[in-house]
Amino acid sequence: MTHVRIYEVGPRDGLQNEKAVIAVDDKVALIKALVDAGLKDIEVGSFVSPKWVPQMADTDRVMAALDYTNDVNYATLVPNVKGWEGFVQASANLPRNAGEIAVFIAASEGFSKANLNCTVEESLSRLAPVVEAAQSAGVPVRGYVSCITDCPFDGPTPPEAVVRAVEGLRRLAPMPVSLGDTIGAGTPETVTRVIKAVAETMPISDVAGHFHDTGGRALDNVQASLELGVRVFDAAVGGLGGCPYAPGAPGNVATEAVVERVEALGYSTGLDHAALARAGVMARKLRG
Template structure:
């Protein structure tokens, strides 16, 4: 029997947040609703962050209110601090998952969060506690798993420590982000070996950007190491606004074709994903 790979669609959040202008609520909802018909079970739909710093996500509450909630699908929202939690709290009874994030590098943490990695753990701990108290699942993100735009190459031990620190707060799944898209398969393998010493493969996900054209090779490496969860964005949109020169999440349609060709099942309709990719590419703020 073929093994299953779960695709975590991040287009409506990580994909659209890097657009120069704000995407309308109607357009975001149309994309999310189309994705919801594809068989995806995990879709990241927004974030509760300061509109001053990420204006593209300011309409997240309206998106959550108006989108169609498909049975069996979990919808992820990024909640970096308790101010964000207070804004998210009215939705805590729905099919939502809270995502928290840290960096494996100090330079990126200071640029993105204006604090050290250790301080970022302190900030997110009450968010995790509030989510657990409300019965909301939590997922973690670690950025800069191979390279930092400020510090250069990231040591595998730093990534392992970041994962361990997150999972010491709660036993969450952790998505490992190649934020710059510079990760080479050999370096990704070395990093994964270090992380797998402190977390099981089924509690890890690969989040690869295709800036360097090696995202699918890195997916293959992660599959060989036992990972079965991968983040991707329809149309290959997105990136991090705080990581200069790092556009382009790996495209969902490419990951879907890749893992299917390798013999894995996903439960995702490729025709719908193709339609969603075209819709995502047409969205400009």
């Protein structure tokens, strides 16, 4: 049976937009519940400006409280050199490598300017020293590309713009890349066009799908991606989250729903359904 890997983003992408402060102990308890469900890749926080994303200001404390005796990859988002410095400081005294870092750019200029206050090309230039430093330190890097089918500012995103963004990231390092339908406007048809275009420039084994369920098509987009050979999907337990810089994007596709769909299609995830359901209940209690 073919395995599909679920990359859990709930503790970071899911919680980053919550207004009420969530205690470190609650975040760590959620992460532990996800580990108990069998998830091996969990995004636990980000080193971004606490002024802009206050919910992630305690990522260093979350990292310090995690269990590093298991084989789980705890990932964090690192958008710039200052974020890299925060990651290095937070991981300095941990018993092993703290996991991988994720870097991100947009496929559309409008979203790049709204989210990063720079052009796509400028965002790549900002990331270059981060990726170089991570490679020198032996820290794995994962890339995100936002707005792969539609942008809240520019409208439909041409597949060639996504390809340019992916190629820009992979010029920095041969990293895996997660393709994000940030506002949930993608359809199986538009997602298929993008993945086919991207697959001409990088191995499909390094491609992940990251879908929001705004338009109710996330699971259909997962299925379309599976048919093209994608075997990694980002998801947020309980359907948590949404990007603060993407108007109208209420939440990521729920991990539970992705697991149910891919297993119904004959793939395996290796996850414990009952434990995942318990984590989902916990996640929903954390919502504002």
